[in-house]
Amino acid sequence: MKKLLGILMAGAMMLSLAACGSTGSEAASTGSSANTAEAATAASSASTDLKVGVILVGDETEGYSAAHINGIKEAAAEVGLPEDQIIWKYKVPESAECSDAAEDLVGQGCDLVIANSYGHQTYLVETAEKYPDTTFVSMTGDFAAISGLDNFKNAFTSVYQSRYVSGVVAGMKLKELVDSGTLTPETQPNSFDADGNVKIGYVGAFPYAEVISGYTAFYLGVKSVFPTVTMEVMYTNSWFDIDKEGAAAEALIANGAVIIGQHADSTGAPAATQRLKDAGTICYSVGYNIDMLDTAPTAALTSATNVWKVYYAELFTAAMNGEEIPTDWAKGYEDGAVAITDLGPECAEGTADKVAEVEAALKDGTLHVFDTSTFTVDGQTVTSAPVDLSYYDYSTGEAVAVYQGETKEAIHDGYFDESTLRSAPYFMLHIDGIVEDSDPVA
Structure with a gap:
């Protein structure tokens, strides 16, 4: 967590028009999603051997993780993935414990491993490098497309x-x-x-x-x-x-x-x-x-x-059918993914x-x-608003590009185009009318 906070705080101070993060040439998926009936039909004929591991920063008592838990369960029921083929890891901190949790899930035979917090990403990618036959999804993450790993994915909603x-x-x-x-x-x-x-x-x-x-x-x-x-x-x-x-x-x-x-x-x-x-x-x-x-x-x-069910239904259906999983996924109201x-x-x-x-x-x-x-x-x-989509480590006090990405223009046709260059947000403009306190709550 200390490493994460160092990265985030330094990044926020140093970047105004460019966001600290990353992507590659593959844009976030923004097309229409399969509807509920189509997803269920597609999955019904698929293999149900898929085994899923879920790493959560919280549990059902914490709103963000509860939303993921509910979305995963609803999506699993929709596409026919049995609950006993989902292994849960609750209250996993944004630390090396995430790597341990991911290793354990792979050891238990999981084909797909999901982590729901941004701070899990740097630890999840370490495990992804070691196990190329397992797919890893870092929710809210920002460097999958430039990581060089085909089995590492990012997803977030709009x-x-x-x-x-x-x-x-x-x-x-x-x-x-x-x-x-x-x-x-x-x-x-x-x-x-x-x-x-x-x-x-x-x-x-x-x-x-x-x-x-x-x-x-x-x-x-x-x-x-x-x-x-x-x-x-x-x-x-x-x-x-x-x-x-x-x-x-x-x-x-x-x-x-x-x-x-x-x-x-x-x-x-x-x-x-x-x-x-x-x-x-x-x-x-x-x-x-x-x-x-x-x-x-x-x-x-x-x-x-x-509405996490939308993403998880697509993810599980693709995994069960052996289809390509988008490297970056981001959908909003047009697909019922937010509300x-x-x-x-x-x-x-x-x-x-x-x-x-x-x-x-x-x-x-x-x-x-x-x-x-x-x-x-x-x-x-x-x-x-040019956005530097590289991923930087600021923990040493200097910006070190861990993964090099392109710098791309985010403003098109009179608006800032959020979550299309990658799934994770990159809007870092500090607009008039909003004041940030310099010190966090003690």
């Missing part, structure tokens, strides 16, 4: 799309609060900055591209409905820490934030928001991975989520209709989340 939609939900609520006179500079003065912008907050895990892409998409979703808004981001330097996430939410609300978004995996931020709302503060929560209504029954508006959870009881009137409108535009390609006409950087419209 979750920035559902984060944008969850931002639209938040924007609808802000508009309702202001238009109704519930939220005014007189009733809650700390929630407005000197320019009259309403403050919102965001609890982030680590300061790198996946989180920056996500919180920017969320902010732009809010701004599309309620333009006069500013957002403060606080980091926890942990994927799952209930106490830190709760403390970050409390600090953001103390600074005036009316809505708290998150790219962190626990219920800490929604729970803290609900406590403060119950105490009389005007504040709401937008979660991640899972429905947060049990935790924050009146504060939760919705959560951005991944938002049920709307909370205090969402603004008209939110469902607005969500349907936005989701339809994302599906048909008429709406682009990172439309460059909707944001500026240092007051200027961004017309070029």
Whole structure:
């Protein structure tokens, strides 16, 4: 983990327009996926000898891993993969323990080994090098295409799309609060900055591209409905820490934030928001991975989520049929791979209709989340964003290219084209209206 944090923190400081990561010439898969019936039919005639090993950073009590667990089980049932042919490794840290877990899974005869956390990637690839007849998939990883290994793959969803939609939900609520006179500079003065912008907050895990892409998409979703808004981001330097996430939410609300978004995996931020709302503060929560209504029954508006079943059904079907598995896979609303959870009881009137409108535009390609006409950087419209797709190690204090990739332009036709050069996000622009705290939550 220390090595990972060194890489991520240095990378975030050194790179602005170019993301720290990698790819090769093979672009992320963005075509239409097989529908449920087709996937099940294709798999029904396939061999069911496939044995799958799953390495998880958490377990069913942690939202991100729970979403993977559910997606894998649903996909297995859909394509006819027996549950007893899936071997689970829970709470595997982002360390050499991942290598040990992968070795054990290969030893137990797994043909396919999946790891769900970014920090597993560097350890998983070591095992992939040793066992070329086993396929390894590093979820959210970023250098499979330039690793030189045919048996090493990356996959992620276009979750920035559902984060944008969850931002639209938040924007609808802000508009309702202001238009109704519930939220005014007189009733809650700390929630407005000197320019009259309403403050919102965001609890982030680590300061790198996946989180920056996500919180920017969320902010732009809010701004599309309620333009006069500013957002403060606080980091926890942990994927799952209930106490830190709760403390970050409390600090953001103390600074005036009316809505708290998150790219962190626990219920800490929604729970803290609900406590403060119950105490009389005007504040709401937008979660991640899972429905947060049990935790924050009146504060939760919705959560951005991944529909992992879509990927895993495709993966298992391809593996069972002996078909090629994409080196980079990334799909979104157009394939049902991302979504938002049920709307909370205090969402603004008209939110469902607005969500349907936005989701339809994302599906048909008429709406682009990172439309460059909707944001500026240092007051200027961004017309070029070259992305260095090499993978660097910063642990020694200097950038060392472990895998060399090309530098490619990410802006085309007036928008930043996320998750097409590789599956993992690479949006690293720090746009106007968003402020990151320099120090993580202690």
